[in-house]
Amino acid sequence: MSDRKPVQNPGEAPSGQQPTRRSFVTFGAIAVGAVAASGYLLWPALRQSGLFRTASEATPVAISMSGFSPNVVKVRAGETVRLQLINKDNSTHSDGGGWHQFAIDELKVDFKVAPLDVVEVSFTADKPGTYDFYCNVCCGGKANPYMHGQLVVEA
Numbered sequence: 001m002s003d004r005k006p007v008q009n010p011g012e013a014p015s016g017q018q019p020t021r022r023s024f025v026t027f028g029a030i031a032v033g034a035v036a037a038s039g040y041l042l043w044p045a046l047r048q049s050g051l052f053r054t055a056s057e058a059t060p061v062a063i064s065m066s067g068f069s070p071n072v073v074k075v076r077a078g079e080t081v082r083l084q085l086i087n088k089d090n091s092t093h094s095d096g097g098g099w100h101q102f103a104i105d106e107l108k109v110d111f112k113v114a115p116l117d118v119v120e121v122s123f124t125a126d127k128p129g130t131y132d133f134y135c136n137v138c139c140g141g142k143a144n145p146y147m148h149g150q151l152v153v154e155a
């Protein structure tokens, strides 16, 4: 930087030094802000690309009256399954009040998600196979073919 001595008491600083110092700090703040903002804006795209997806990251599963998206989720046996359950419906839905569920009977998994809420859940599936997951709190519940999906557990 400069060969100036650090200013201990701003009141004793020679005139002219303070504005320079302040504008340097301002520029730094703007630069940091711009980098942070672009990273924030790009992050969803980067995440979608799969480049930055790690094994421990939760898989997003959107749930609405039209079903689960995706409705097939593949995992490996014995590994912790991490899901981000995203409820797309609001509370004005008369059927079930906008709540949805992610349940797998065989694995004793039963999570409920409030309207427009997002929850991260985890569980483990030890035995390979195909498991039915469903929501039983809206539009006919389990009887509604839309409210089902498959968890495919690979060996």
Ligand SMILES: [Cu+2]
Pocket (backbone or CB within 6 Å): 064, 065, 099, 100, 101, 135, 136, 137, 138, 147
């Ligand atoms: Cu539902």
